Amino acid sequence: MAADFSKKARKLKVLMLCKRHYTNRDLVTHRFGRLFHLPFQLAQNGVNFVVVAADYKSKKPENIIIEGVSFHSFPFRILSLIKFFYKYTRVIKSFHPDLIVASSDSHFGIIGYITAKLRKVPFVFDIYDDYRTFGTNKLPFMKAFFDLAVKKANLVTCSSTPLHKQLSKKNRSCIVIENGVDTEKFCPIPVSEARKKVGISSDRIVIGYFGALAKNRGIKTLIQTINSLKNDLPQISLLIAGKNDLGISFDKSYIDYRGEVEQEKIPLFINASDVVVIPYLPDPWVNMINPCKLAEYISCETPIVATKISNLEELLEKTPEALCVPGNAEDMTRAIKWQLENRKTISLPNNLTWEALGKRFKNELEKLL
Secondary structure, three states: OHHHHHHHHOOOEEEEEEEOEEOOEEHHHHOOOHHHHHHHHHHHOOOEEEEEEEEOOOOOOEEEEEOOEEEEEEEOOHHHHHHHHHHHHHHHHHHOOOEEEEEOOHHHHHHHHHHHHHHOOOEEEEEOOOHHHOHHHHOOOHHHHHHHHHHHOOEEEEOOHHHHHHHOOOOOOEEEOOOOEOOOOOOOOOHHHHHHHHOOOOOOEEEEEEOOEOHHHOHHHHHHHHHHHOOOOOOEEEEEEOOEOOOOOOOOOOEEEOOOOOHHHHHHHHHHOOEEEEOOOOOOOHHHOOOHHHHHHHHOOOOEEEEOOOOHHHHOOOOHHHEEOOOOHHHHHHHHHHHHHHOOOOOOOHHHEHHHHHHHHHHHHHHHO
């Protein structure tokens, strides 16, 4: 009883192991997504939080405190693995965490589990995507490591209900902690103001897509759709921002491609759009996701068109007419026309703010102690 009282009397100490770069963003410099906002929210609620971020890109280690969270960024390459584990172990020994969270890949799951077992503290495996679909899982034993980390975790947190349905079969201590949104950054502003700031004419009909341009994102279907719509709506244009991994040529007059942009500009692009689209195609990764952009679009109160993937039909059940068949340009044309005519938005659920998600995450971690 004395040990339990001691832990409650002082700050809860949590260490998270993850990678630094994910979804084409830098955890430290962009302050993006759940790997930043969940630690930040816990720190705001009295938790002593340390993040060890494996850096695949840089050879330079960094130690930095952001909004009360200590980030230790160490190079993570084949030639520097011994040095990484040495520094990781030193952080563990100096911090003495009450529990360990691992996220962002299968190998971090198994490292986090082994570390927690050696330290005799609870282990939490946070799964924001199906890590078995990641490139690193082509390596031997990775999928087995993922399954073992899921089964042995004291708690599994996942970002979507499809992931939960699958992973709860392996571990009953599995809950959904969705991807949230920073409502101070992603909020409605007048269309005219947003367009003035990003240089878009007020007489355009703007359809927006912002994110990675990969094979499973359905970008070619979206372009085909806009090409079809311009016959009836000559003032229509497609506003795109994101990394062009497909090497698509955007030389059409109706396509406004802005390349990779600062995260701060994304709310302006969303608010400058008449309709924003999630045109994803189904595949093993897509079928499990809860895209961050969904909450961002909803928070900006911009009409949404989305394909019927993952559980988007459930999340967008109030606008079923704005859902369309993946890869079907004709059905996407219908859905965009419907949204241009009706401009139906949905309200952001209170539980999708990072503040609410952080409080829930903290409560779940405290239960483990």
